Amino acid sequence: MAKHSHRFVETFDGFSGYGLDRTTDENTLQLYLQKFSDDRLMETILKRMTDEDIAEMFDIISKMLKKHLSEHEYHQLFLKEEAT
Template sequence: MAKHSHRFVETYDGFVGYGLDRQTDENTVQFYLQKLSDDELMKVILKRMSDEDLTEIFDVAGKVLKKYLSEPEYHRFFLKEEEG
């Protein structure tokens, strides 16, 4: 069974745009991130990115994880480690 899910992007039929209201902004960010993480798209984009671009993406992702997840949440939700 797959550990990761990207169902939101498959079912969301709301407005995709930023700046309208908080809920739409959250939906749009989730939509963009799930679309961006598509394996086929990543194969195209990653080969074209500079070393600096790769570092920037990695640093932003790390900053978000550190800022908004506790250590146990990081292991549970990001690393998908089983408890106990």
């Protein structure tokens, strides 16, 4: 069984846009991030990104993980490690 899921992008049929309200912003961000992480898109865009682009993206993601997840959540939710 796959550890990762991207069901939201496959089932969401609501309004997508940024700046209307918090719920729409959250839905839109989740939609964009799941679309952005698509394997074919990543294979294309990563080759075109500069070293600085890659470092900036990595830094942003790392910052969000550190800021909003406990160490346990990081291991469980991001790394998908089994509880020991």
